[in-house]
Amino acid sequence: MVSAVPSTEDTTTTTVAVTIPAVVAAPVPSTTAAPVAKVAPRAVAPTTTAPRPATTVAPVVQSEAAFLACVRQRESRGNYSASDPSGTYLGAYQIYQGGWDSMASRIGRHDLVGVPPNQASPADQDTIAAALYRVSGSAPWGGICG
Numbered sequence: 001m002v003s004a005v006p007s008t009e010d011t012t013t014t015t016v017a018v019t020i021p022a023v024v025a026a027p028v029p030s031t032t033a034a035p036v037a038k039v040a041p042r043a044v045a046p047t048t049t050a051p052r053p054a055t056t057v058a059p060v061v062q063s064e065a066a067f068l069a070c071v072r073q074r075e076s077r078g079n080y081s082a083s084d085p086s087g088t089y090l091g092a093y094q095i096y097q098g099g100w101d102s103m104a105s106r107i108g109r110h111d112l113v114g115v116p117p118n119q120a121s122p123a124d125q126d127t128i129a130a131a132l133y134r135v136s137g138s139a140p141w142g143g144i145c146g
Contacts, residue, residue: 067138068093068129070145080122091117093129099140100128107131 075094076082083090090097095117104112112124120128132140 064130064133067145068126068133071129071141074145075141080125081118083118091120091125092122093117093125093132093141095125095128095132095140099132103128103132103135106135 072078072092075089076092078092080092082092082094084094088096090100095103097116100115100117101113104110104115107127109124109127112120112128115124117125117128138144
């Protein structure tokens with residue numbers, strides 16, 4: 001490479017030659033080299049967690065359980081035998097008979113169709129209320145609880 005360096009003594013330009021060493025290429029490996037040994041894959045440690053059993057009904061999540069507990073307290077003060085003054089809304093969740101029958105049928109609890117909600121067991125009332133919440137959200141109870 002050649003570089004021009006200006007001189008401070010006169011107005012002419014002095015040229016200085018600079019030599020750059022040549023790059024030496026690395027030798028190319030021959031194609032007759034011994035094959036590279038294959039490396040066995042690493043063994044993966046087995047998991048220590050047992051698989052969960054299959055469930056047919058989604059578990060009640062905490063926010064759902066908290067909402068239903070609030071509804072139960074607000075609607076009937078936790079009284080599973082409650083009935084509103086008109087007799088239309090029954091049980092701890094104050095569900096009307098048509099909605100109860102529809103949801104019981106929808107989830108395959110045909111044994112509860114026609115049973116007044118306030119005469120069903122607390123567990124059955126909880127089951128129907130949870131199914132109603134999962135299908136319709138909080139709307140059947142006014143959209144909020146609190």
